[in-house]
Amino acid sequence: MKILTGNDLKTGDVVWWDGRGWSRHVEDAVDAGEEAETILAREEAARRVNVPYVVAAEMADGIPRPAHIKDRVRALGPTVRPDLTLKPADPQAIDWVI
Amino acid sequence: MYKYDSYDQQMVDARVDEFRDQVERRLAGKLTEDQFKPLRLMNGLYLQLHAYMLRVAVPYGTLSGAQMHILADIADKYDRGYGHFTTRQNIQYNWIKLEDAPDLMADLAAVEMHAIQTSGNCIRNISSDHFAGAAADELVDPRPYAELLRQWSSFHPEFMYLPRKFKIAVIASDTDRAAMRLHDIGIQIVEQNGELGAAFYVGGGMGRTPMIAPRIRDFVPLDQLVTYSEACLRVYNRHGRRDNKYKARIKILVHEMGAEEYTRQVEEEFAHLLDEGIEPPLAELERIKTYFEDPAFEAGAKSIDRSDPDFALWVERNTVRHKHDSYVSAVISLKPVGGIPGDATSAQMHLMADLAAQYSFDECRVMHTQNIVLPHVKIADLHTLWTALHEAGLGEPNLDQVGDIIACPGLDYCSLANARSIPISQQISERFAANGKGDTLGELKLKISGCINACGHHHAGHIGILGVDKKGVENYQLLLGGSEAEDASLAKITGPGFNEAGIVDAVETTADVYLREREDGERFLDTYRRIGMAPFKEALYG
Numbered sequence: 001m002k003i004l005t006g007n008d009l010k011t012g013d014v015v016w017w018d019g020r021g022w023s024r025h026v027e028d029a030v031d032a033g034e035e036a037e038t039i040l041a042r043e044e045a046a047r048r049v050n051v052p053y054v055v056a057a058e059m060a061d062g063i064p065r066p067a068h069i070k071d072r073v074r075a076l077g078p079t080v081r082p083d084l085t086l087k088p089a090d091p092q093a094i095d096w097v098i
Numbered sequence: 099m100y101k102y103d104s105y106d107q108q109m110v111d112a113r114v115d116e117f118r119d120q121v122e123r124r125l126a127g128k129l130t131e132d133q134f135k136p137l138r139l140m141n142g143l144y145l146q147l148h149a150y151m152l153r154v155a156v157p158y159g160t161l162s163g164a165q166m167h168i169l170a171d172i173a174d175k176y177d178r179g180y181g182h183f184t185t186r187q188n189i190q191y192n193w194i195k196l197e198d199a200p201d202l203m204a205d206l207a208a209v210e211m212h213a214i215q216t217s218g219n220c221i222r223n224i225s226s227d228h229f230a231g232a233a234a235d236e237l238v239d240p241r242p243y244a245e246l247l248r249q250w251s252s253f254h255p256e257f258m259y260l261p262r263k264f265k266i267a268v269i270a271s272d273t274d275r276a277a278m279r280l281h282d283i284g285i286q287i288v289e290q291n292g293e294l295g296a297a298f299y300v301g302g303g304m305g306r307t308p309m310i311a312p313r314i315r316d317f318v319p320l321d322q323l324v325t326y327s328e329a330c331l332r333v334y335n336r337h338g339r340r341d342n343k344y345k346a347r348i349k350i351l352v353h354e355m356g357a358e359e360y361t362r363q364v365e366e367e368f369a370h371l372l373d374e375g376i377e378p379p380l381a382e383l384e385r386i387k388t389y390f391e392d393p394a395f396e397a398g399a400k401s402i403d404r405s406d407p408d409f410a411l412w413v414e415r416n417t418v419r420h421k422h423d424s425y426v427s428a429v430i431s432l433k434p435v436g437g438i439p440g441d442a443t444s445a446q447m448h449l450m451a452d453l454a455a456q457y458s459f460d461e462c463r464v465m466h467t468q469n470i471v472l473p474h475v476k477i478a479d480l481h482t483l484w485t486a487l488h489e490a491g492l493g494e495p496n497l498d499q500v501g502d503i504i505a506c507p508g509l510d511y512c513s514l515a516n517a518r519s520i521p522i523s524q525q526i527s528e529r530f531a532a533n534g535k536g537d538t539l540g541e542l543k544l545k546i547s548g549c550i551n552a553c554g555h556h557h558a559g560h561i562g563i564l565g566v567d568k569k570g571v572e573n574y575q576l577l578l579g580g581s582e583a584e585d586a587s588l589a590k591i592t593g594p595g596f597n598e599a600g601i602v603d604a605v606e607t608t609a610d611v612y613l614r615e616r617e618d619g620e621r622f623l624d625t626y627r628r629i630g631m632a633p634f635k636e637a638l639y640g
Contacts (some may be wrong), residue, residue, distance in 0.1 A: 010125060011195045012149035033476045047127050051145060068570055069507060073518075074147050078510040080438055084178060084193075 001031040003064050004040060005071065006052030014074045015049060022049055025086065026075035029057070030063045065096070072097040099162055099461060100245050100389040102210045109253065110207045113214055117141050118200035125197065141218075142213030145200055146513050150194040153216040154206060158226035158244040158268070159187030165454040166462060170447035170531045176202045181447065183377070183432060183440040185504055185553055186265070187225050187464040192511055195601060204432040205636070212228045214252065219260045221251035221331075225267045227275045228465040231390060232427045232473040234419045238294065239286055242269035242387045243323060249386075250324050257331055261338030262346035264331070265303075277466060277582035279311045282348045282560060283330055290317045290366055291299075291368045297527060297588055300330055300360070301352030302586075304552035309349040314361040322368075325377045333360060393459040398424040399478040410486050412495040417480070417639035424477055428458075430470040430487060431494040431502065435531040436524050438633055439505040440468030449490050457483050466555075467504055469497070500535075500542045500609070501527040504555055506564060508548030515548035517565025517572035522546055525602045530609070539609055545580075558582035560623045561608060562589040563601060574601035577625045578608065593639050611637045 003026075015022035016029040017039060023029070032039055032054070040052045056067040060062035066072050077085030079094045087093040102110070117137070124134040142153040154169070161169075169189055173181045176198045177191040184190055194202065206212055215222055224244045231239040246268060251257065257264070267276040270287035278284035284299035295317040302311030318326040334348045337355065352360045400423050404410035415428040430450060433439050442450070450470055454462040457479045458472035465471055475483055487493040496502045503526060506512065508519030523546055530536035542602075546560030549566075556562030562577035573595040580589030596604050609622075611634050616625045626634070 007145060007149070010197045012145065012193075014148055033393075044131075047125075050131055069572065070147070070513075073509055077148060078192075079518065080510050080524065 001059065001064065002033060002036045003029040003055050003057045003066070004032050004036060004052060005029075005055050005066075005074065006040075006049035009047055009050040010047050012050075015030070016075075017043070017052075026066070027063050031064075069097065099160055100157070100241075100386065106210070107207075110210070110212045110214070112164055113141070113212065114200060114203045114207050114406050117203060121196060121200050131283075136218070138196075138199075139217040140214070141203065142216035143194070143196075144217065144513075146192065146511055147509075148511065149192065150196055150199065151511070152191045152194045152199065152202065152213055153184070154181060154189050154191070154211060154213050155216050155223045156188050156211075157248050158224055158230065158241050158465050159228050159466070160230075160241065161454075161464065162209075162555055163451040163460045163462070165209045165211055166447055166451035168211070168453065170444040170451065172202055172205060172445040173447065175205075179541065180441055180443045181466050182438075182507065183442065183464050183470070185468065185506070185555055186223060187228070187466055188223055189464070190507075192507075204520055212252040217263075219259075219262050219264075220258050221254065221264045221266065224248045224251070225265070225281075225466060227269045227271065228463040228471050229275060229418060229427050229473060230270070230463075231392070232420050232425070233271055234421045235273055236421070237287055237289055238270050239390050240268045242383060242390050243270075243285070243287060243296070243320070244268040245389075246324065246383055247327060250327065250378075251626050257335065257365055260331070261337055261340045262343070262348075264334075264348065266327075272584060274582070274584040274586070277555065277558060277586075278302075279586045280308075280582050281311065281556075283327065284311050285323075285327075287320075288317065292451060293319070295319050296323050297328070298326060298330065300364075301349045301357065303347055303349040304555060304557050305347065306344060306550040306552075307347075307350060307553070308557040308588050309353060310588065311349070312352070312357040314357060314364065320383065321380050321564075322372070322377060325371045326364075326368055326378060329364045332367050332371075333363045337363075360442055381631075393461075393474060395422045395425060395474070396476070397411050398476050401423055401551075402477055402480060406481070408488070408495075409481055412484050412488075412493055413480065415495045416497045417475075420474065422474075424476050425600070426480065428472045428475045428479060428480065428483060429465070429497045430472065430492050431496055432469050432492075433496055433502050433527065434494050435501060436528045438520050439503050439523055442470075446490060446492060449492070453483060453486060467502065469502070494635040496536075498531045498541045498543060500539050500544055503527060504543075504559070506547050506554035507547075508546075512548060512553075514551055516550075516567035517548050517552055517574065519546045519548040519563075519565060520603060521630075522563060522565070522574065522598065525598075526605055527570070529602055529606060533606075535606070535609060535613070538613065540621055542609070542612075543581075544605070555582060556580070557588050559585070559589055560621070560626070561605060563605075566595060568595065569606065574598070576601065576604050576608070576638070578631060581623060585623075592631065600640065607637050
């Protein structure tokens with residue numbers, strides 16, 4: 001599947017295309033399929049996302065899992081600071097990245 | 099410390115106003131990212147994995163207590179309560195919001211700081227010896243010369259669009275504590291026939307093609323320092339490759355042109371520039387020097403009570419001889435066992451600022467090894483200082499030990515990285531603390547980079563580790579035999595790489611070979627240079 005990511009222009013937060021807008025949670029990401037590039041161009045032009053790009057991913061346990069570790073780190077947060085990730089209360093969250 | 103004059107302050111304030119306008123236009127859609135990116139990079143603002151990252155310049159690593167307090171306040175106000183001290187004596191914040199960046203820069207400007215030229219293809223922050231002005235072995239304080247070059251290189255119209263970034267280090271002792279020969283230009287202040295001058299080393303660097311800079315001039319009179327630097331840059335600017343980013347650094351030019359031909363062209367340009375009279379008057383250097391005069395040292399205790407073994411160990415490892423016999427320079431380790439190298443919380447930064455004010459004439463230094471120095475500590479105050487550091491978790495006695503690891507942010511933060519660096523450093527420091535071997539190894543400089551750009555200086559590690567991407571999986575190459583000191587050498591790869599667990603084992607295996615083979619008084623590096631790579635390869639790969 002193809003999911004879309006980028007950074008919020010104002011805050012820099014990592015965001016994922018959820019079909020209607022941009023979510024901070026990769027769990028919300030949807031398969032953009034053949035529309036990927038069209039969506040990216042439209043959303044970047046409207047300044048709703050910064051430096052967006054397409055990420056190859058697969059569904060794993062019902063959650064889109066980016067193929068490359070770099071995007072999994074982006075999706076969660078720094079593995080060395082669990083307290084700063086999006087799942088600070090989940091000690092297993094880093095296993096999903098690695 | 100250097101104090102801004104009205105020109106300095108006006109320039110920095112004007113840059114804040116200019117950047118505020120640029121950010122407003124970007125947020126309003128009047129600038130595209132392609133248009134805005136070079137503007138934000140000129141102000142040290144990157145877009146990294148999780149957010150915008152701001153790199154703040156710390157000229158030659160010197161900070162006042164007030165500046166350190168503001169850095170701590172910025173960590174709380176605009177970031178997530180911490181900062182990361184870097185291998186070029188700067189500090190980075192990892193979670194900056196674009197909309198906050200102009201206010202942050204205004205806060206910096208209020209204490210004579212900025213983020214200008216911490217990115218982009220220009221002359222970057224000038225680095226220097228972190229013990230400058232305190233070291234017992236220095237000829238003079240190198241910082242006035244670094245400051246002169248900072249002023250020359252700031253907004254230099256000819257050198258804002260070089261083929262690639264450009265890094266300069268200035269030292270004034272035979273002991274190199276600034277990795278001088280691994281810079282684009284390394285300058286050593288030397289004495290010849292009773293006169294001070296500068297030896298120039300040009301074309302060093304790390305990255306994907308590491309090079310040790312050759313010396314191209316033994317002695318440049320100090321009243322020609324800027325002119326000679328300009329000549330070095332002009333030849334590079336003229337011939338440096340702009341067609342290939344990976345061949346654009348000056349080290350490639352000097353290597354491909356040959357040091358002899360490069361030097362010939364520099365000398366020719368130098369002669370031409372002397373006629374143009376671009377050198378600032380010596381009075382300007384003398385004016386700058388007044389900001390770096392010795393503080394009012396007082397005679398006091400010269401001996402240290404070492405009856406407390408923990409304190410004694412810290413004194414042995416983390417203090418360095420000072421030019422005044424009643425003082426030492428004290429190193430605050432930012433490398434607790436299992437910690438993140440170079441990270442400091444806002445509370446720790448405030449404490450270091452307070453301790454600098456109380457015990458070190460309100461001055462501290464950022465080391466390129468990602469620790470902090472209090473340069474002028476009275477021997478009589480040492481135990482009190484250590485007690486405060488120890489209670490705050492800043493008293494790790496590990497300067498230049500295996501736990502004093504340089505690590506870049508790696509794949510946990512950096513968009514260029516291929517592998518994580520920090521978890522490897524954490525596991526290694528924990529391993530050697532748990533098995534007790536760390537205390538038996540003596541000086542062992544371990545450096546980790548998460549990609550070939552080598553921000554973690556892996557080429558210059560006694561033991562170096564380079565993280566690579568092997569078909570989407572993190573993999574780590576092991577290198578041995580590097581040094582960034584006056585005996586500079588480049589580390590060599592041992593062989594096939596290791597996975598995350600394997601690289602920690604490999605470092606321990608390497609240390610075991612050293613413990614088995616070392617002779618009296620030999621550091622790891624000495625043993626490696628004596629016995630070569632073969633015994634290590636045998637132990638690692640069988």
